[in-house]
Amino acid sequence: MSLEKTESLVLRTVDWSETSRISTLWTRDFGKVRALAKGGRRLKSSFENALDLLTYCSIVLLRKTSGTLDLLTEAQVLDGFSGLRKDLNALHASYYLAELLSDWTEDYDPNPVIFDQALVALKTWSDLGDGKSGLDQEERRAWISLVLFRFEFILLSELGFRPELKMCTGCSEVADVSNCAFSPAGGGVKCPTCSVADRTSFKISSESLGILGSLGSETLETHKIIPLQQRKELRKIFGRYVTYLMGRRPKLLTYLEAGCI
Ligand SMILES: [Zn+2]
Structure with a gap:
């Protein structure tokens, strides 16, 4: 002891x-x-x-x-991140974060990068809930969702599942960003030929692919306001990829989808 x-x-x-x-x-x-x-x-x-x-x-x-x-x-x-309780979308995002950490990580497997990123996300969402940002409701929603996408991207990367976005995960050819699919089973993008036989794959836009590729490197300010269409597409990519890897659909995903975060 x-x-x-x-x-x-x-x-x-x-x-x-x-x-x-x-x-x-x-x-x-x-x-x-x-x-x-x-x-x-x-x-x-x-x-x-x-x-x-x-x-x-x-x-x-x-x-x-x-x-x-x-x-x-x-x-x-x-x-205590009291601001989380003042914004329903912030609350749902934080519950989802807790669900992923609780159900998808091993006991006694420390990762300070994930810990710090979780703290950053909770603090940002709490401040948004407290109304410190001066953003309107739609801007807040987009900001909450960007911070969540970044957390998911870093969590996936740290757990060894960083999505491959440059090469087809089927044939290893360089991906054509204007015409490719995302494959949860492949762990990244697939070309049109390889995605035919992959029932987990679905078509994604070059805009969403571009945002996805920047989540691990650039500062968040670059894409502060992600348009609704891309948010929905990114939610689909992360939602299906995480569901595939966890072997079950996270409970909070339904709430995130309903709130467009
Ligand atoms: Zn291919």
Whole structure:
């Protein structure tokens, strides 16, 4: 057993007993961890709001040996991202982020890049919900969705599934951006010939392909306002690719599609 201090995001919390809770935490140093918080259900517990969904905390964990849950001994709120609750699209985007991290990453597989990107996304969405941006509703929606696309792109890349966008994943010929399809099974674009036999593939526009290619490198400002048509297409690309890789459709996708984010 050892005491470890780290930072975490709360991905899920379930009641465990009369007084305790089990929290699924995404930590900077240990990746996904499930920890028991004794006294976590008491009204004025030492954890206060630290176990609320998507709260960013400084925590101390008592690491147990294999087979038993770690024990959460301290949790101090660093940011509750209160603005998320003021914008439904921001809230749905953040729940989707939590669903991907909770259901699609392995326990004890730390990734500081994903951790930091999740923090950036939650902070941006929370600030948008707080009305700090001065953007109108449609601009906010486009901005929320761009930040989410970037998070998805980086998550995919870090997990080893960065989409191939330059060469056909079937025949390795250089892709013609004005005439190609996206293939979840291939993990990237496919030429018209190769996409015929691939039932997962669907045609995509050169505009969407261009935005997709810039998500990992350029600053976000370049494409701040993605037109509705491209947002829908990018949502389809990420939604189908993530669904294919996870082996099931994320629950929150329906809400994202309904909100055009
Ligand atoms: Zn091909």
